[in-house]
Amino acid sequence: MKRIALISTGGTIEKTYDELSGVLANNISVLDVMLASLELRGIAITRVQLMNKDSLDMSPADHTLIAETAIRMASDYAGVVVVHGTDRLAVSGHRIVELAPTPKSPIVFTGAMRPYALRSTDALQNLTEALLAVQLLSPGVYVAMHNQVLQFPGVTKDKGLGTFVKEPA
Amino acid sequence: MKRIALISTGGTIEKTYDELSGVLANNISVLDVMLASLELRGIAITRVQLMNKDSLDMSPADHTLIAETAIRMASDYAGVVVVHGTDRLAVSGHRIVELAPTPKSPIVFTGAMRPYALRSTDALQNLTEALLAVQLLSPGVYVAMHNQVLQFPGVTKDKGLGTFVKEPA
Amino acid sequence: MKRIALISTGGTIEKTYDELSGVLANNISVLDVMLASLELRGIAITRVQLMNKDSLDMSPADHTLIAETAIRMASDYAGVVVVHGTDRLAVSGHRIVELAPTPKSPIVFTGAMRPYALRSTDALQNLTEALLAVQLLSPGVYVAMHNQVLQFPGVTKDKGLGTFVKEPA
Amino acid sequence: MKRIALISTGGTIEKTYDELSGVLANNISVLDVMLASLELRGIAITRVQLMNKDSLDMSPADHTLIAETAIRMASDYAGVVVVHGTDRLAVSGHRIVELAPTPKSPIVFTGAMRPYALRSTDALQNLTEALLAVQLLSPGVYVAMHNQVLQFPGVTKDKGLGTFVKEPA
Numbered sequence: 001m002k003r004i005a006l007i008s009t010g011g012t013i014e015k016t017y018d019e020l021s022g023v024l025a026n027n028i029s030v031l032d033v034m035l036a037s038l039e040l041r042g043i044a045i046t047r048v049q050l051m052n053k054d055s056l057d058m059s060p061a062d063h064t065l066i067a068e069t070a071i072r073m074a075s076d077y078a079g080v081v082v083v084h085g086t087d088r089l090a091v092s093g094h095r096i097v098e099l100a101p102t103p104k105s106p107i108v109f110t111g112a113m114r115p116y117a118l119r120s121t122d123a124l125q126n127l128t129e130a131l132l133a134v135q136l137l138s139p140g141v142y143v144a145m146h147n148q149v150l151q152f153p154g155v156t157k158d159k160g161l162g163t164f165v166k167e168p169a
Numbered sequence: 170m171k172r173i174a175l176i177s178t179g180g181t182i183e184k185t186y187d188e189l190s191g192v193l194a195n196n197i198s199v200l201d202v203m204l205a206s207l208e209l210r211g212i213a214i215t216r217v218q219l220m221n222k223d224s225l226d227m228s229p230a231d232h233t234l235i236a237e238t239a240i241r242m243a244s245d246y247a248g249v250v251v252v253h254g255t256d257r258l259a260v261s262g263h264r265i266v267e268l269a270p271t272p273k274s275p276i277v278f279t280g281a282m283r284p285y286a287l288r289s290t291d292a293l294q295n296l297t298e299a300l301l302a303v304q305l306l307s308p309g310v311y312v313a314m315h316n317q318v319l320q321f322p323g324v325t326k327d328k329g330l331g332t333f334v335k336e337p338a
Numbered sequence: 339m340k341r342i343a344l345i346s347t348g349g350t351i352e353k354t355y356d357e358l359s360g361v362l363a364n365n366i367s368v369l370d371v372m373l374a375s376l377e378l379r380g381i382a383i384t385r386v387q388l389m390n391k392d393s394l395d396m397s398p399a400d401h402t403l404i405a406e407t408a409i410r411m412a413s414d415y416a417g418v419v420v421v422h423g424t425d426r427l428a429v430s431g432h433r434i435v436e437l438a439p440t441p442k443s444p445i446v447f448t449g450a451m452r453p454y455a456l457r458s459t460d461a462l463q464n465l466t467e468a469l470l471a472v473q474l475l476s477p478g479v480y481v482a483m484h485n486q487v488l489q490f491p492g493v494t495k496d497k498g499l500g501t502f503v504k505e506p507a
Numbered sequence: 508m509k510r511i512a513l514i515s516t517g518g519t520i521e522k523t524y525d526e527l528s529g530v531l532a533n534n535i536s537v538l539d540v541m542l543a544s545l546e547l548r549g550i551a552i553t554r555v556q557l558m559n560k561d562s563l564d565m566s567p568a569d570h571t572l573i574a575e576t577a578i579r580m581a582s583d584y585a586g587v588v589v590v591h592g593t594d595r596l597a598v599s600g601h602r603i604v605e606l607a608p609t610p611k612s613p614i615v616f617t618g619a620m621r622p623y624a625l626r627s628t629d630a631l632q633n634l635t636e637a638l639l640a641v642q643l644l645s646p647g648v649y650v651a652m653h654n655q656v657l658q659f660p661g662v663t664k665d666k667g668l669g670t671f672v673k674e675p676a
Contacts, residue, residue: 350529353529355621355622355625355627357620357621357669358666358669360519360522451526452524452526453524454626455625455626455627456524456624456625456626457623457624457625457626458524458624500526
């Protein structure tokens with residue numbers, strides 16, 4: 001049984017709909033609902049709810065806190081998954097690479113372009129991929145999303161494509 | 170085979186999610202998707218896409234246009250269903266009562282508190298109810314939503330309850 | 339607040355999937371899950387789990403028990419909804435008409451061609467319709483399904499069409 | 508862009524519901540619907556519909572055909588995913604190991620305990636995992652399911668657990 005840490009920070013993946021205002025907000029964690037809908041054999045997950053922010057609202061201190069928490073847990077667990085808003089996901093990813101170029105176990109970021117609350121969500125796909133990739137990859141920092149695993153550094157969000165891409169070297 | 174007119178005007182029920190801005194907007198009609206997911210025996214539906222507005226953006230002329238269209242189609246069809254944003258739904262409903270206290274066939278408004286795009290939508294329930302109620306009610310103006318049929322005049326949205334209620338006489 | 343009795347007897351609508359045998363069976367009532375997914379304003383439901391049978395397995399005594407229970411509850415409630423397997427639904431419906439041509443309040447049968455457990459189910463649509471129709475109809479015995487309300491006697495399942503039809507008089 | 512071959516053979520994952528008989532059967536491929544619901548960046552999939560059988564109905568010749576097709580495509584593609592009924596999945600997997608202990612690229616089997624047609628399906632999770640694992644694994648024969656990757660030989664279905672396990676060596 002592999003021990004995996006799952007750090008949640010908020011982002012689109014966890015947004016829920018507020019009837020009164022008609023907008024999507026980061027109010028309640030839906031990660032537990034998503035995890036309950038998956039069959040997870042062979043891993044034991046430790047949940048860490050570090051913060052619950054749209055990543056556009058994250059400060060440099062937030063990114064550093066996320067990076068330090070992930071690095072620390074990578075020493076204690078067989079792998080770390082970080083659920084993160086996609087807009088500033090790469091900032092947290094690169095912060096880890098600066099602080100710890102080679103973490104003790106793989107750190108895999110994921111997120112979503114469309115909240116779990118939507119029928120057409122990509123949240124379950126991406127969480128599924130991150131939880132599998134973290135078991136198969138060698139130590140390093142990655143994003144897993146849309147059936148693609150990309151390794152930091154040099155990863156950026158392509159807003160036009162709505163996904164992550166590797167910057168040309 | 171009963172001939173039913175279905176007038177769409179926009180509102181939460183038809184809102185879709187825009188990945189780039191992260192908000193829900195009235196861009197594309199999803200009524201056809203909803204209709205395709207229901208089994209509708211015994212009625213033939215004529216679709217009229219009159220406008221596609223959040224009802225908070227409707228002008229008095231919009232409400233009058235909706236009312237006049239519904240009244241006119243009530244003369245030609247066995248019933249009329251109007252899909253409408255809930256915030257100003259009662260304004261259009263009362264406008265019909267002013268212009269035509271007794272339409273030729275039942276006119277049933279419906280809408281949704283949570284868009285069809287959401288897993289937890291009430292859109293399908295409400296559309297199902299309106300399409301059935303319009304076959305069973307006597308001529309008049311109504312809202313069908315949340316397993317409840319209320320007759321105009323005297324109907325108002327209770328924002329706290331998130332549903333329609335009958336005003337005390 | 340209208341008081342409605344909801345009698346469940348089993349049938350396709352409540353079938354669940356057994357992983358081991360790979361078949362759909364009447365094991366667990368899913369009516370509570372369906373009811374929780376609807377917004378029901380203005381009615382108070384009393385649940386009666388009378389039996390849990392595929393209607394093909396119902397005996398004449400079963401049909402009589404269903405009919406007598408529905409008739410008795412029609413005297414105490416503003417309406418009665420009966421969830422029933424579609425294959426023998428009409429047998430129970432006609433049994434009521436024999437025993438009580440005019441019940442005290444409307445008795446509305448419903449069921450499903452495709453279990454709630456399936457994505458493409460018609461169960462939620464049909465339950466929604468029965469719960470609304472029972473509030474709008476005059477006393478009598480009906481089936482509500484597929485956006486259609488038919489009154490007993492003279493109702494039969496058309497297996498080819500996969501729905502209920504009215505027999506020619 | 509990685510070129511991946513996707514061989515379908517039938518099994519629970521593709522079963523659909525037959526209203527008339529009330530059973531789940533292997534009639535129509537639903538793999539295309541599943542693929543359309545995923546965002547697949549970075550891979551190009553070639554579909555091969557080899558057969559459409561409940562694996563309990565597979566003959567030794569069927570297992571050999573599946574094995575030979577997978578081995579041949581492993582030479583031409585960056586990876587091969589095989590969708591297969593779980594009951595005899597391990598027979599096809601071991602047949603590959605007998606015929607080609609080291610295929611040219613990874614061959615990843617997957618399947619489902621509950622058809623895609625069910626709300627509670629594990630089909631999308633398992634397909635997502637197989638399509639990601641095939642990009643990350645070294646050449647060999649595997650099953651990816653329930654957030655777990657197991658390598659042949661020595662893999663067996665545990666009917667009690669409802670998943671695959673590694674036999675003690």
